[in-house]
Amino acid sequence: MPNLETLTRSVLDGRTLTLDEAVWLAEECDAEELFKAAHALTHALAPRRFNLCTIVNAKSGRCGEDCRWCAQSSRYQTGVKVFPIIDRARSRAGAERAAELGISRFSYVTSGRKLSARELREVHALAASDRDVPGIELCASLGLLTQKELRELKDAGLVRYHCNLETGPAFFSKVCSTHTQTDKIATLRAARRVGLEICSGGLFGMGETMRDRAELALLLRSLSVPSIPLNFLVPIPGTPLENQPPLSDEEVLRIVALFRFANPTAYLRFAGGRMRLSYETVRRALWIGVNSAITGDLLTTCGSAVEEDRKLAAAAGYIVE
16 A cells, blocks of 8 residues: 655655556545645645636537536537637737736637637737737647647747647546547647647546546646646536536545645646635645735636635735736
8 A cells, every 4th residue: 555655755856656656645544644745745845826817608519529517518508608810909908917916927818629720810910919918928728639739820920829638538538529639649749849828737526536636637737738727516507517526625626635645746727616715725735735826806706806816815925026
């Protein structure tokens, strides 16, 4: 049987956990001891400067994919707002507002498998308008793009590209059939080849097992992903997962600890669904290993308050932007 002290020391020494070790940590290890060990790894290896980013819903609805959690799929009746690529004035105002609040990253997020050539030109125009906002770096999540398209986005001013892997490889096809996780990995690799930073994480609470989560955590480690959003399902009426029960507080914290053990030097980023968590769970998650956050409004679900994020991060011992 694995030993927590031995596993912690091996991670400190730079070794990657095996899948069985990761599953043991997340499922069987004493919870409080696990949380303390993850905190020690966070303090020793993870960035201490708490990083904030914000996203803008740059195109909404009418997505042809069948992701079972998503309000934007045209296959489900969710009442989500539908609109094309936003105009430059709205985007520029969002970037300037983020800069005023001291948020360093501003990301365009769009619905759909990928943008059309015309839509990509419209995003290029947004980036050309926003890239000179002082203190802002531009990111995007625009679907399954090619290397050529990603290079053009980098030339337009993008610094980072985001594409969530969502869950472990064995579970992915149970929640999406219209594209594969391999498609997503190819997009991330193409983004890295053209010089973009990459961001990719998961969505938890869809019915996956802890082993599925461990597989995802180690897959992200194998891809050397430096920024990992942790999303927690908000069951949206009209989607196939609308009746999915919430995760327990302990399960949420075990996920945070698991991802810290698997990715000791990464930014673990609070993302969607955190408003469903209790104040105490959020506070403890920051202490255990969350060292960044997407703040503000989060597409089709409620986001968080910027100043509250800063206060919580400071109380957890981080240097706050």
